[in-house]
Amino acid sequence: MNQAGQSETRVTLTAAQRRRCRRIMRDFHVRAFGEELARINFLPEKRRKQAVAEMIDHARSKGVKLTRPALGVTP
């Protein structure tokens, strides 16, 4: 189920189409998040999560506050 209760709209992509999607999104990640985060985002899951953990812990160890205020409502 998806928007307005409709069934999902799924198509099967060719390998070439998938590669093309990946290229487009890699370019976007570089532009939106920067080279380093883009590199991390395209790593295999285990290495990606490890890299994110290292990045977050490094920031926290330098005093970066990552906790959001409690608002009673989620933005």
Add this chain to the structure above:
Amino acid sequence: MMGDHGDMVPYAELESFFSGLVATAQSRGITCAITSGMACVHFGVAATTKDCDVLCDAAKSDDFRALIAGTLLRGLSPNYRGHLSPPLDARWMRGGWTSHFTWRTKPEETCLDIFGIAPRGSSPWDRQLHGIYACPNVVAEMKRTNREKDWPFATALGGQMLEEGDLEGWLHLHDADILRRFMKHPAPTERLMGLRPLLGLAPFTDTLRVKRLLLAERAFWSELDELRIRIYQKHLRPYVSAVRRASSGRRDLEVAESHALRLECALEHLPFHPLRDYGLEQMVAEAKANVGVTVGADVVEWLPAAEYNFDGL
């Protein structure tokens, strides 16, 4: 100063802790799912978050609260976070309120936000779970906020959905270049164009027009989010004072004790369904009117209907 952080709970431990909490909840029949930042990390869009947002079936609020209350992190019991958190109770969860919990780890607390309704969700989030995570479609809808930083996450998730053959991803591309480049992909369907009129501009070669309408869309969702938050916060002010008084300023009450007094305060000060009371159509109309002023009256007809984006309310 590094010594101050010697006891810092590493992110990997936090992720494992929250994953375990949600997996345990699911194993006990509590429908719930991790969303927002940690879900983005799981789906391949790195987010700098160490805390966790969880969607929970409102009907299971009592069970989830009991599970949280009994879950220790490094030997610490949780507390409700601050005086502001509404009670984790089905009546308020169904109205879109968020409950906050914290484990008082050092040097930073470990925080958990729980909500029963996915903001801007267009379909039941609990029918589209990816294991312990909400699905990318729900996470992307939740990223249509009034915070600039959230929008690239939505686009990244939308692109990923398209890469996996899910055409609903077209609803989440908020970038003119990406829209144009994806035109060699299977095109958006009529139904998707109905939900998002901007998709009618395919193949998106009129770049300036596409950019302007993207700005308008973003302004619309931002206005809607600001209005939504304002409606909730109006009711929270007297509630916070009441909770502070009732708890004598203590923030370390056990969950059960704090919950009981929060219930009393909430019954007096927090309406169950503030958005519905305000009027969902009214909210959409106001947000569109504001965009008509800030961007231009001609763009209003291109804005999403948004009538489906209040699922569960």
